[in-house]
Amino acid sequence: MITVESLTRRYAGFTAVDDVSFTARPGRVTGFLGPNGAGKSTTMRVMVGLTAPTSGSATIDGVRFADLPNPGREVGVLLDASAQHAGRTGREILTIAADTMGLPRARVEEMVRLVGLTPTEAGRRVRDYSLGMRQRLGIATALLGDPRVLILDEPANGLDPAGIRWMRDLLTGFAGRGGTVLLSSHLLHEIEVIADDLVVIGDGRIVAAGTKDELLAAAGTLARATSPRDLAHALEQAGIPSTVAGDGSVRTDADPAQVGAVALTAGVALTELRPAEGAGLEDMFLSLTADTQREGAAA
């Protein structure tokens, strides 16, 4: 279990992470989402002791990362796949990590196979790796010590479609065996498929956290009508607040049956009526982080 409590990190007067609290539980994949610069990497860096918190804490099963006796055996970390020593081969990097953790050398070849690097690729210098190969090596390093917790920043970055599918199965299997997975990603579809729980951060603050099902169900109802303004007006008359998005869709917290009844009474022809959850994580993400998007309010 990863526990983040009232975590704040300031840089010279700028607050990158602002009083953030959440947990990532065993047996679950927790997706960590937010727009560029929202504070995901900073939070993850604090978790693994690379950045000191200004206040608050991040612990793994109640222990700070820096206090873990053999961290690689307990927490697998992939923060920046390009941070590996470019002059070493993939195999050398894994061997050094295995020696540091006191693991048998056989574990190195096991991991090379597991992440789908060929023996030739494992013998190539990392500076000559493609992004996807670096990512695979980073995942091999994270899994080497057979940890029970994984902290992965954008692990799917650079992977081809087969690689993304492979990673999805790997992480789901890891959580299925009782492991804790926290992963950040900009690939919302990936998160939607793989995550059990979601933590959404915007401008350094948590804007939503809960199970994926809860958060998607909370998205309300989406309706389209030949005249969106008439529908919004009819809903308002019925005491149901709604918003009309730029694409003409009308959103409300009321359920679809209520919206349908109001439209019928008002004589407004609907062209679409459904739970907004069908719109998926992307819509939820954009509406939750609308205030913090560089591109301005999306809905």
Ligand SMILES: Nc1ncnc2c1ncn2[C@@H]1O[C@H](COP(=O)(O)OP(=O)(O)OP(=O)(O)O)[C@@H](O)[C@H]1O
């Ligand atoms: N060492 C630093 N000094 C000053 N500001 C920093 C430092 N590290 C991060 N920041 C700032 O903190 C904010 C959060 O950055 P962070 O990298 O955590 O965001 P992120 O959510 O991971 O973004 P992205 O999705 O773009 O990777 C940004 O505004 C960033 O510029």
